[in-house]
Amino acid sequence: MKKNPKKLFLFLLILTIFVAVIDLPEKFVISIPWRGSVIQKEINPPNIDIGIGSLRFQKELKTHLGLDLAGGIHVALEADMKEIPVASRMEALESVRQVIERRVNFFGVSEPVVQHVRSGETYRVIVELPGVNDIEQALSLIGETAKLEFREVTENQESTQSAFLFPTLANTKSVDLSGKDLKKATVSFNSNNGEPEVAIEFTPDGGRKFADVTKRLVGKPLAIFLDETPLMWPTVKTEITDGTGVISGGFTFDQAKRLTLQLNAGALPVSVSVVEKRIVGATLGADSVARSVRAGLIGLGIVALFMILKYGWLGAYADMALLVYSLLTLALYRLIPITLTLPGIAGFILSIGMAVDSNILIFERFREEYRKGKPWAIAMELGFGKAWDSIRDANFTTIMTSIVLYNPGNWDFLPTSGLVRGFAATLFIGVVISLFTGIVVTRTFIRVLYRGPKGGKS
Amino acid sequence: MIRFSRYIWLYVLLSSFVLVPGVFSLFRWGLRPSIDFTGGTVLEVMTEKRIEESRIREFAKNHAIDLVDLSQNGKNGYTFRMKPASVEAVNAFQADLQKSTSGKFDVLKKDTVGPTIGNELLYKTVMASILVIIAILSYVAYAFKSVKFGVAAVASLVHDMLVMFGSFSILGHFAGVEVDTLFVTAFLTTMSFSVHDTIVIFDRIREYQKKDLRTNLADLSNIALTETIGRSLVNSFTIIFMLLSLVLMGGVTVRWFAMALLIGTITGTYSSPFIAVPVLLLLDKLEKNK
Secondary structure, three states, X not given: OOOOHHHHHHHHHHHHHHHHHHOOOOOEEEEEEEOOEEEEEEEOOOOEEEEEOOEEEEXXXXXXXXHHHHOEEEEEEEEOOOOOOHHHHHHHHHHHHHHHHHHHHOOOOOOOXXXXXXXXXEEEEEEEEEOOOXXXXXXXXXXXXXXXXXXXXXXXXXXXXXXXXXXXXXXXXXXXXXXXXXXXXXXXXXXXXXXXXXEEEEOHHHHHHHHHHHHHOOOOEEEEEEOOEEEEOOEOOOOOOOOEEEEOOOOOHHHHHHHHHHHXXXXXXXXXXXXXXXXXXXXXXXXXXXHHHHHHHHHHHHHHHHHHHHHOHHHHHHHHHHHHHHHHHHHHHHHOOOEEOHHHHHHHHHHHHHHHHHHHHHHHHHHHHHHOOOOHHHHHHHHHXXXXXXXXXXXXXXXXXXXXXXXXXXXXXXXXXXXXXXXXXXXXXXXXXXXXXXHHHHHHHHHHHOOOOOOOOO | OOXXXXXXXXXXXXXXXXXXXXXXXXXXXXXXXXXXXXXXXXXXXXXXXXXXXXXXXXXXXXXXXXXXXXXXXXXXXXXXXXXXXXXXXXXXXXHHHHHHOOOOEEEEEEEEEOHHHHHHHHHHHHHHHHHHHHHHHHHHXXXXXXXXXXXXXXXXXXXXXXXXXXHHHHHXXXXXXXXXXXXXXXXXXXXXXXXXXXXXXXXXXXXXXXXXXXXXXXXXXXXXXXXHHHHHHHHHHHHHHHHXXXXXXOOHHHHHHHHHHHHHHHHHHHHHHHHHHHHHHHHHHHHHHO
16 A cells, blocks of 8 residues: 555545535535525435346435434333244234334334334334324324224115225224134135135134125125225125135235235234333434534534644644544445434544544654654654554454444344444444544555654654 | 652542542442333423422322422423333323423423333343453453453453442432433443553553563553553543533433543543552562562
8 A cells, every 4th residue: 555645545535525425414505696696505415326237226315313313202012922822923023013014104204113022032012203293192003903894885886886986984884893803814825826815714703703794795895994994895705604714806925915914913912012112302302413413513623623733734634534534434324324313423422532542542653753763754654553553452342342232133131222222333333434544544644745744854 | 751650649549539439329329220220201391381399299199100300400391200100190190290381391201111121121231231341351361361460450440430330329319310221331331441541551561571671560660651641641632522522512311421431431541550550560569579
């Protein structure tokens, strides 16, 4: 690398411009007065949309804010699995998750998180809804068990035959057959055309009711509602007495599977209870972001000034590297993406303080060597070389700690709290990037731009 | 060269100034665990008008809510901490509060943690701490391969740990500051900073030990400290600047987290030259007197 610092310098410049574009603020309006009129332009970070053949890579570049910043709710629901056989518990949990996800999508929340977590003998679903205001309503909707219901269409015969009829709660009535009566639903394949179907099996009691209903409704549609939303409305062909049925309708395998899950969810007697609930008002988040960002900027300014006062031109180069560091880190947050939480911002601010760490180690070594009478250029290279061991040692334990705190393996016995993770993620990225900028970037800047200390030997 | 080894009495004095009250408080009052670990509900509201404390207590009593703590932040901000209670009770309590005051009533934060989750989180946090401490200790063992240096490094870690837990015990008793998962995170992070400072100094001492076999350890450590103290301080200053601005100006929610990081960084910086090195010299003396 030493052969050609200029090439590296050019590369770093291009990289900086590239990441600066990624870091462009969102929805930031600039006004430029020009020949009497004002030109207004809204700035947004670019979105990646690359298509190579059939491969398509799309990414919206924006900062993802965690719940504590955007406001919203975090709920952990625990499923009561006492009555579910151990083997099918995971499946049951997955269907609970799917049902909740569908309910959540009802809110039109932009980035809901619904995930299931199994740790030991507990089965949970974690729901995160950023920016939701009506918290109580959201909670009551999430907490219910899926409600599967069979309803008959009450409007007259002609209109039910038309393809345009869309069953609603208003034009149908209950036939007293619900998810409780369903034993299970499975994916099966039509013996004639091999199309995927959904086979349903009722409990003995449900089977009797189903027989009555189908007898009464031959030739008429029977609508299936899930959580008061019509799922499908097949037409009953014959009376079904054996308590089983087949729902067909040109499903793909995935559709059939999803429907089975939904039906099973409605049918499964898994009750969920809220074990953890965190609600953050949007005002608190916005206020915290503004304050923390300001605190970060002030701190950054002080550190930058301090470096210049202490090390002169060298400090200025370290500050330039620090700028590259900040831009690069922010760009990575958007690219990976890292969900920013308040502790995450604290981690970022902390890592800025640590980023100049390696520069200080190097510059101090450089001064030592320079004082011993070595020419500055050699002293500088020696400084970089000798400081490396200390820098590596200094960052090793921090990297280890941040990995444990992040818990990448999702291990049961370690915390998976979003706040701790947010901090660990930004700290880890911060330390790794600072190794790059503190050493490679600063060294390149110095090699290309620095002309030696005033009055010094060269 | 500064003869650091002459002022050991000063370091003992300085450390005991912080350690004695801290450890006393730790034994006397303990730490104040947050609902992260105990389970319960924290409700934080902002109102336009003041609510009388007696009324708040009355509401809590009416709904059988065990109000552990009631604190006012700012002019009309209230934080209520309660033991685990039913959702209905908490909602009714909140509704009463809202009714009793006219004007705006904003719920800033409402956290409910079930008792099982609390226990689980406590267990997980302890596990994470043990894992990190094992990682740090094995790194120390690997880096030094010498019992003397290793024990001295661990002594400084124990010192830092006592300072952090002690000061948060005092803060908890007098300012109601709670210990939550973020505190533990801050603790583990600063432990890993602390150990690297010690490693830098010890590395220097051993570098000189190899070169110069005649000079005694005390003098060698004085030379090493004189050379590294500047960079140790400058280094920590940059971190301290960032954290200080976060403590003073950052959002309320991270204030104590930033404070924990700040205390940890300060004690971590202090303990390497002023605890680890004196302990090393002490151990060396004991070894020679045998």
